[in-house]
Amino acid sequence: MIAIKDNFYHLKDNVYHLTEEEMALLPTEDDIAFYEEHGWFITPQRVIPDEVIDEAILGSEKFYQGERDWVIPYQTGYSNWQPGDGDEIRNNEFVSLQKLELRKLALQPIIGAIAAKLTRSKSIRRFEDQLVYKAPTKGLGKGAVGWHTDHAYSSNCTSDKLLATWIPFHDSEENRAPLVVIDGSHKWTGTEHLRDFNQQDLPKILQKFAEEGKEIKEVPMVMKKGQISFHHGWTIHGSYPNYSDQVRLAMAVHLQDETNQYQPFWNNGKQIHHFLDLLCRKLPNGEPDYSDPEIFPTIWSE
Numbered sequence: 001m002i003a004i005k006d007n008f009y010h011l012k013d014n015v016y017h018l019t020e021e022e023m024a025l026l027p028t029e030d031d032i033a034f035y036e037e038h039g040w041f042i043t044p045q046r047v048i049p050d051e052v053i054d055e056a057i058l059g060s061e062k063f064y065q066g067e068r069d070w071v072i073p074y075q076t077g078y079s080n081w082q083p084g085d086g087d088e089i090r091n092n093e094f095v096s097l098q099k100l101e102l103r104k105l106a107l108q109p110i111i112g113a114i115a116a117k118l119t120r121s122k123s124i125r126r127f128e129d130q131l132v133y134k135a136p137t138k139g140l141g142k143g144a145v146g147w148h149t150d151h152a153y154s155s156n157c158t159s160d161k162l163l164a165t166w167i168p169f170h171d172s173e174e175n176r177a178p179l180v181v182i183d184g185s186h187k188w189t190g191t192e193h194l195r196d197f198n199q200q201d202l203p204k205i206l207q208k209f210a211e212e213g214k215e216i217k218e219v220p221m222v223m224k225k226g227q228i229s230f231h232h233g234w235t236i237h238g239s240y241p242n243y244s245d246q247v248r249l250a251m252a253v254h255l256q257d258e259t260n261q262y263q264p265f266w267n268n269g270k271q272i273h274h275f276l277d278l279l280c281r282k283l284p285n286g287e288p289d290y291s292d293p294e295i296f297p298t299i300w301s302e
């Protein structure tokens with residue numbers, strides 16, 4: 001088993017005291033109401049220091065060169081881009097379980113503190129994460145991430161408060177493959193099996209919803225380096241191809257509130273398992289423990 005210890009922050013009994021400067025970055029009651037209504041939120045200010053992102057960029061370069069601080073004892077069963085797989089989209093899941101600099105970014109307490117406010121929760125744990133790189137499309141128009149909901153990929157989770165933060169490693173411009181959310185779609189029905197991450201035909205996926213008369217408003221997460229966005233676990237999202245002439249690099253960190261637990265889940269008679277069920281410790285009844293501090297560390301607690 002991978003041995004990962006959380007030594008990055010001095011969490012005394014899991015309490016991290018925000019500085020006054022950090023407190024000023026927390027969402028207001030209006031921001032929370034906006035998130036609840038629209039299913040997404042962009043921090044108005046920069047919340048991740050440049051040096052943390054720059055370190056993560058270096059960490060990702062080392063990661064792509066094959067360097068690991070911890071090794072996941074499985075090569076398959078998750079998105080695990082390898083050199084030679086093509087550069088349109090490099091999707092690597094669970095990078096915070098593999099590379100120190102990326103773990104440091106994923107576990108920034110301010111991320112958890114903002115997520116706790118938005119979801120009116122007492123504490124926030126990391127659930128999973130992914131590093132997504134997109135080479136410039138060079139006119140080919142390839143490299144979209146298809147519309148999906150994160151919760152559709154986490155059916156073993158009980159909480160309806162799951163959310164994710166999306167952290168671009170540079171200014172996120174409209175032509176540089178920003179994450180795009182469908183405004184208000186967290187309130188729609190029929191999204192529980194929307195697992196089209198690898199489907200490139202973006203209009204086709206949304207056709208069903210348009211035919212049902214749903215208003216489809218695409219909102220690109222355009223922001224400056226250091227700002228981050230959040231989206232609800234049931235918000236439909238994806239990303240456009242990278243039409244710019246620079247690489248696009250970002251990390252998504254998926255988060256769970258303190259109430260979230262494992263639940264057995266079946267789809268069409270087949271039992272569904274999350275990959276991390278293999279890695280995390282087990283409860284006395286043998287089920288995966290989604291509060292295992294090694295695999296699902298607490299990022300923020302009141």
Ligand SMILES: O=C(O)CCC(=O)C(=O)O
Binds near residue numbers: 166179237
């Ligand atoms: O970075 C991307 O393009 C995709 C990220 C994503 O799908 C997610 O945050 O769930």
